[in-house]
Amino acid sequence: xxxxxxxxxxxxxxxxxxxxxxxxxxxxxxxxxxxxxxxxxxxxxxxxxxxxxxxxxxxxxxxxxxxxxxxxxxxxxxxxxxxxxxxxxxxxxxxxxxxxxxxxxxxxxxxxxxxxxxxxxxxxxxxxxxxxxxxxxxxxxxxxxxxxxxxxxxxxxxxxxxxxxxxxxxxxxxxxxx
Numbered sequence: 792x793x794x795x796x797x798x799x800x801x802x803x804x805x806x807x808x809x810x811x812x813x814x815x816x817x818x819x820x821x822x823x824x825x826x827x828x829x830x831x832x833x834x835x836x837x838x839x840x841x842x843x844x845x846x847x848x849x850x851x852x853x854x855x856x857x858x859x860x861x862x863x864x865x866x867x868x869x870x871x872x873x874x875x876x877x878x879x880x881x882x883x884x885x886x887x888x889x890x891x892x893x894x895x896x897x898x899x900x901x902x903x904x905x906x907x908x909x910x911x912x913x914x915x916x917x918x919x920x921x922x923x924x925x926x927x928x929x930x931x932x933x934x935x936x937x938x939x940x941x942x943x944x945x946x947x948x949x950x951x952x953x954x955x956x957x958x959x960x961x962x963x964x965x966x967x968x969x
Contacts, residue, residue: 843933844887844926844941845875851942852878857949867919872912881952884916885924885945893927917962924948927967941968 796804815823841849841861852859863877866884876885892909895902909925916923924945930937944966 841875842887842889844928844930844937847933847938848885848887848941848945849876851938851946852876855946857881866921867915870915872908874916878949881922881949882920882956883922883924883949883952885926886912887926887928889928913963917959922952922957922962922964924964924966927965929967929969937968944968 840846845861849859849861857878858880860877860879861875863874864871866874866877874884875887877883878885886909888909890896891901892905893902913923913925926941926944948964948966
């Protein structure tokens with residue numbers, strides 16, 4: 792389905808988006824509020840429990856003999872940020888960035904704040920000697936294929952890091968999953 796959408800003409804995508812906007816605009820406010828609440832609840836739940844991608848990756852890492860701390864807080868004294876996945880024996884942090892990290896889904900101001908916060912977080916972590924793997928998650932839904940693709944991207948990076956830890960200038964590794 793994703794491949795089909797990618798192959799769809801821009802004219803059709805614009806028409807589809809226009810029709811979706813019309814449906815949204817004609818929807819009763821109570822229905823819109825319900826959809827917004829469900830979306831917000833899902834984001835809150837995944838921030839506490841972990842997203843499907845985070846849980847999958849944690850399970851694969853554990854199966855492959857890694858110690859994994861999920862949603863680690865307090866890694867750097869005085870900083871309040873949370874790490875998606877922390878591999879203490881390797882000094883590796885894995886962040887899975889959903890669309891709010893690179894699209895203005897909550898507005899331009901929120902996007903600027905995410906970008907700034909992520910940049911500061913990367914700098915602090917790298918400055919303290921950690922390696923940061925950022926996975927830009929572009930998939931609409933998690934599936935077995937997506938999980939295998941994620942593991943196919945992350946596993947070789949970890950193997951490389953196990954052999955030789957990089958200098959500071961190469962401790963930010965950016966990956967992308969579609």
